[in-house]
Amino acid sequence: MSSLDSRIRSDLEGKIRSGEWPPGARIPTEHELVAHYGCARMTVHKAITALAAAGLIERRKKAGSFVARPHVQTAVIEIPDIAAIIAARGETYLFVQLQSARARSTALGEASSLAGFYLGPDVLALDGLHVAAGRPFCLEHRLISLAAAPEAADTDFSATAPGSWLLGHIPWTQARHRITACVAGAGGEALQIGRNAPCLQVERWTWRASQPVTFVRQLFPGDRYDLVAEFTPD
Amino acid sequence: MSSLDSRIRSDLEGKIRSGEWPPGARIPTEHELVAHYGCARMTVHKAITALAAAGLIERRKKAGSFVARPHVQTAVIEIPDIAAIIAARGETYLFVQLQSARARSTALGEASSLAGFYLGPDVLALDGLHVAAGRPFCLEHRLISLAAAPEAADTDFSATAPGSWLLGHIPWTQARHRITACVAGAGGEALQIGRNAPCLQVERWTWRASQPVTFVRQLFPGDRYDLVAEFTPD
DNA sequence: GTCGATATTTTGTCTAGACATTATCGGCTG
DNA sequence: CAGCCGATAATGTCTAGACAAAATATCGAC
Numbered sequence: 001m002s003s004l005d006s007r008i009r010s011d012l013e014g015k016i017r018s019g020e021w022p023p024g025a026r027i028p029t030e031h032e033l034v035a036h037y038g039c040a041r042m043t044v045h046k047a048i049t050a051l052a053a054a055g056l057i058e059r060r061k062k063a064g065s066f067v068a069r070p071h072v073q074t075a076v077i078e079i080p081d082i083a084a085i086i087a088a089r090g091e092t093y094l095f096v097q098l099q100s101a102r103a104r105s106t107a108l109g110e111a112s113s114l115a116g117f118y119l120g121p122d123v124l125a126l127d128g129l130h131v132a133a134g135r136p137f138c139l140e141h142r143l144i145s146l147a148a149a150p151e152a153a154d155t156d157f158s159a160t161a162p163g164s165w166l167l168g169h170i171p172w173t174q175a176r177h178r179i180t181a182c183v184a185g186a187g188g189e190a191l192q193i194g195r196n197a198p199c200l201q202v203e204r205w206t207w208r209a210s211q212p213v214t215f216v217r218q219l220f221p222g223d224r225y226d227l228v229a230e231f232t233p234d
Numbered sequence: 235m236s237s238l239d240s241r242i243r244s245d246l247e248g249k250i251r252s253g254e255w256p257p258g259a260r261i262p263t264e265h266e267l268v269a270h271y272g273c274a275r276m277t278v279h280k281a282i283t284a285l286a287a288a289g290l291i292e293r294r295k296k297a298g299s300f301v302a303r304p305h306v307q308t309a310v311i312e313i314p315d316i317a318a319i320i321a322a323r324g325e326t327y328l329f330v331q332l333q334s335a336r337a338r339s340t341a342l343g344e345a346s347s348l349a350g351f352y353l354g355p356d357v358l359a360l361d362g363l364h365v366a367a368g369r370p371f372c373l374e375h376r377l378i379s380l381a382a383a384p385e386a387a388d389t390d391f392s393a394t395a396p397g398s399w400l401l402g403h404i405p406w407t408q409a410r411h412r413i414t415a416c417v418a419g420a421g422g423e424a425l426q427i428g429r430n431a432p433c434l435q436v437e438r439w440t441w442r443a444s445q446p447v448t449f450v451r452q453l454f455p456g457d458r459y460d461l462v463a464e465f466t467p468d
Numbered sequence: 469g470t471c472g473a474t475a476t477t478t479t480g481t482c483t484a485g486a487c488a489t490t491a492t493c494g495g496c497t498g
Numbered sequence: 499c500a501g502c503c504g505a506t507a508a509t510g511t512c513t514a515g516a517c518a519a520a521a522t523a524t525c526g527a528c
Contacts, residue, residue, distance in 0.1 A: 003510075003511060003512090004511080004512075005511080005512085016406060017406050017442070017443055018443050019406070019442070019443070022405075023405050023406070029477085029478065029479085030478075030479070031477095031478080039512075039513085040512060040513045040514060040515090041513095041514085041515095042511095042512070042513070042514090043511085043512060043513080045479085045480085045481095046511095046512095048479095049480090056406070059478090059479065059480095060478085060479080060520090060521075060522095061477085061478055061479045061480080061519070061520045061521055061522090062476085062477055062478050062479075062519095062520060062521040062522050062523090063477090063478075063479095063520095063521065063522070064477090064478065064479085065478090065479085069402075069405065070401060070405045070406060070407075071314070071315070071318070071401070072312045072313070072314040072315070072318070073312070073313040073314065073315075073409060073438075074310055074311070074312045074313070075310075075311055075312075075313055075409070075411045076308055076309075076310050076311075077308070077309055077310075077311055077411075077413075077463070078306045078307070078308045078309075079306070079307040079308070079309055080305070080306040080307065081305070081306070081307075084305070084306070167304060167305075168303075171256075171257050171303065171304045172250060172251050172253075172257070172290070172304060173304075174251075175307060175309070176462070176463070177309045177311075177461075177462065177463040178460055178461070178462050178463075179311075179413065179434070179460060179461040179462075179463070180434065180456060180460040180461075181415040181416075181432040181433055181434040181435075181454075181456035182415075182432050182456050183432050183456075196430055198415045198416050198417050198432035198433070198456075199415055199432070200413070200414065200415040200434075201415075204307075208251070208253070209251050209252045209253070220415075222414060222415035222416050222417075222432075226412055226413060226414040227411075227412070227413040227414075228410070228411065228412050228413075229311070229410070229411040229412075229413070237480080237481060237482090238481080238482075239481080239482085263507085263508065263509085264508080264509070265507090265508080273482075273483085274482065274483045274484060274485090275483095275484085275485090276481095276482070276483070276484090277481085277482060277483080279509085279510085279511095280481095280482095282509095283510090293508090293509065293510095294490090294491070294492095294508085294509080295489065295490045295491055295492090295507090295508055295509045295510080296489095296490060296491040296492050296493090296506080296507055296508045296509075297490095297491065297492065297507090297508075297509095298507090298508065298509085299508090299509085
């Protein structure tokens, strides 16, 4: 926190963010910074390396270190467990299972829409509704690979959201998210909104050690949920 | 890339991701790893510190290092410049200005909706349309603080997207994003879709050195754009 | 002047220690 | 048994070097 390297780092970061060192400018060499701060090179190196990892500067051997030119806005969005979202709002949370089926994946018509994401021959298909403060909050359609999560076959998801359960049982996943806007369509009835109401749709494909584990499609009424991303590159 | 510390790091990471070391498990101490890999402690320390920064492990003095229990899914989404999105698709890009006005911010009715985001007394208000391959792609409404970006007053935005211009002139910002689903509403005409068509709305508030710079609201037809986030924590 | 080999500068990685910090453990005391 | 308190074990930071790798700069030959 107040270690020397972090002080050096925020010192340099301040000069960049304030514009004192504009994009493209060359910053002092490690050697010069060592002389300036009166410390070992490793200490300066650690500070500069962290700035480079954060994308604020670019380093080139022999040439030096330069303030980077921003090109993309990256934002970190957190997609927490839905139960956690609702708990944070101070509302009561409930999960209701609508349908559950165990099937051979080839029997699932949608298998083809999951291009390149083959969950194995044995798949659990679950439909459920997340309810916040008595109002429908999110309609969820989920497929779970029983090869990757065999315990799921013996678990009762009638009141437990499969997302929370999976997070606790098949953790440390790799995932891909897709966020789109669409109309509620057939899901409008369960969500108690019109078929033409706009919804935020989050799709997530999840792997564990490169083995597909689960796919989920979540539909949020547009007026009940939004994603907020604070972006403080550091 | 193939330095010793990165090899140690991916070695440990593999044991975590494969489940060999489940969440909550204690991983070997730095001392033990030094003995195992036959290197200096700094080298092991660098590898472990990187894993801790990535959130894969938690470290507690005296107690040791433990595989973290995942609780939130964080995803890094990149929100690139719209021109870059379209260029990446290999389509032609065009920006069309619809309206431009310089105003006292109190004269803008919406000022109140930007709670806590006061752009200063002198504001530039711009409406424009991003066009990809001849079709409307994004409707944009933007406010620029002339206190933060005085050069904007003398710039011609009739064909230059203000977003690209700002990125090059007032870089290294801090930002907040909000992503919602809504209907096109009045914007439906400019986008050549129905008023009830679902849209992805991205709002972004931008600061530079804690000074508000710009606010933008972008409306994407739901079927023409989606956000994709690859999540490979590392 | 142009090309190419060599020197130099700058960053990247690593070592073998030192001391600081802090939470836990175990024992001592009341 | 409860509570305090010091020993200890683990991480956190830092040093003063060393060598490696890479890219630029320089100088010489032609």
